[in-house]
Amino acid sequence: MTQVSLRNVTKRFGTFTAVDGVSVDIPDGSFVCLLGPSGCGKTTLLRMIAGLEDLSEGELMVGGQSYGEVPAHERNFGMVFQSLALFPHLSVADNISYPLRIRGISKGECRAKAKELLELVQLSGIEDRRIHQLSGGQRQRVAIARGLAIDPQVFLLDEPLSALDANLREHMQIELRNLQRKLGVTTIVVTHDQREAMSMADVVIVMRDGKLQQIGTPMEIYRNPANAFVAGFIGVSNLLKGILDGRRFSLSGAQLDLTPEDIIPDGVAGPAVLSVRPEDITLFAGADGAGPHGRVTFIRDLGASVEILVDLGGAEVTSICSPKSRPDVDIGDEVTLEIHPGRSKVLAA
Numbered sequence: 001m002t003q004v005s006l007r008n009v010t011k012r013f014g015t016f017t018a019v020d021g022v023s024v025d026i027p028d029g030s031f032v033c034l035l036g037p038s039g040c041g042k043t044t045l046l047r048m049i050a051g052l053e054d055l056s057e058g059e060l061m062v063g064g065q066s067y068g069e070v071p072a073h074e075r076n077f078g079m080v081f082q083s084l085a086l087f088p089h090l091s092v093a094d095n096i097s098y099p100l101r102i103r104g105i106s107k108g109e110c111r112a113k114a115k116e117l118l119e120l121v122q123l124s125g126i127e128d129r130r131i132h133q134l135s136g137g138q139r140q141r142v143a144i145a146r147g148l149a150i151d152p153q154v155f156l157l158d159e160p161l162s163a164l165d166a167n168l169r170e171h172m173q174i175e176l177r178n179l180q181r182k183l184g185v186t187t188i189v190v191t192h193d194q195r196e197a198m199s200m201a202d203v204v205i206v207m208r209d210g211k212l213q214q215i216g217t218p219m220e221i222y223r224n225p226a227n228a229f230v231a232g233f234i235g236v237s238n239l240l241k242g243i244l245d246g247r248r249f250s251l252s253g254a255q256l257d258l259t260p261e262d263i264i265p266d267g268v269a270g271p272a273v274l275s276v277r278p279e280d281i282t283l284f285a286g287a288d289g290a291g292p293h294g295r296v297t298f299i300r301d302l303g304a305s306v307e308i309l310v311d312l313g314g315a316e317v318t319s320i321c322s323p324k325s326r327p328d329v330d331i332g333d334e335v336t337l338e339i340h341p342g343r344s345k346v347l348a349a
């Protein structure tokens with residue numbers, strides 16, 4: 001079992017705290033994404049797990065054992081860096097088997113393992129090529145294969161796909177996830193791309209300013225964001241200011257009666273914010289409906305979906321619908337919003 005547990009893990013550089021009291025349990029065999037904006041401490045946290053940075057405070061446990069004092073080279077962890085860090089003067093096979101060579105494994109065994117890993121990452125037959133002869137996607141696969149060479153207990157990847165263009169990146173997300181499912185290795189990936197995290201992860205850990213904001217499945221985080229930062233960072237969220245009185249939420253001249261399925265945390269009352277996803281707002285032409293009214297400011301027709309931006313008297317709201325259910329409205333038209341019952345979360349103001 002290789003559950004990875006962090007207890008109050010903190011990293012200070014001088015007086016600056018890069019990671020601030022993070023406690024999480026990463027289940028054995030899971031695929032976890034560390035997600036957050038640039039500078040929030042994701043890489044530093046990953047490097048502490050890898051043993052490349054000391055912990056200033058706190059405890060790291062792997063498989064029930066304390067790992068804080070175990071040097072990086074004694075941790076059976078695979079690592080893929082953002083830069084890939086492949087050796088240009090070595091062949092593909094020698095790059096992949098490098099971690100085995102430095103552990104004293106024979107040349108024959110190294111060659112066999114490199115061949116097996118190349119098959120796994122769907123690159124059979126390029127053992128003898130040099131790194132500069134490979135495409136970006138092939139290099140990425142070689143780096144992943146090298147990270148897996150030692151049959152790691154834990155596989156750590158720092159922004160592994162960030163150098164790839166959008167299409168290849170989405171393709172590699174699927175490949176990486178399928179590969180992890182096949183191997184069952186506990187995997188932790190750093191990304192600042194919420195879409196990437198939502199596509200791949202069993203569990204997403206959201207960070208901001210060194211602090212843990214929320215941990216949960218992608219859907220838990222999407223449906224029940226812990227705060228306005230998480231609501232805005234994971235997908236698009238409309239954050240509507242209003243007044244909460246019991247289950248009644250008043251905003252922009254309209255009142256909504258929230259249902260038991262809407263999430264209202266204990267202790268939130270008075271001025272509050274309603275977090276509503278764009279697909280949970282339907283627009284109707286005209287201002288004679290019962291819901292909040294606004295004016296269309298922009299229409300983004302993306303082919304598969306249509307996004308309509310509405311000015312709600314100072315607050316901008318985004319609604320998404322399918323082309324088939326697009327309301328007959330244009331920029332400048334008045335619209336009435338229907339907020340779908342049971343799909344909102346109230347956040348503290």
Ligand code: ATP
Pocket residue numbers: 013016018036037038039040041042043044045192
């Ligand atoms: P990015 O997505 O931009 O890589 P990140 O979330 O991975 O960001 P980190 O690289 O972990 O962020 O950095 C967190 C903070 O710690 C940043 O403000 C960074 O400048 C600072 N930091 C990281 N390493 C050091 C260091 N060795 N010395 C001083 N400060 C550091």
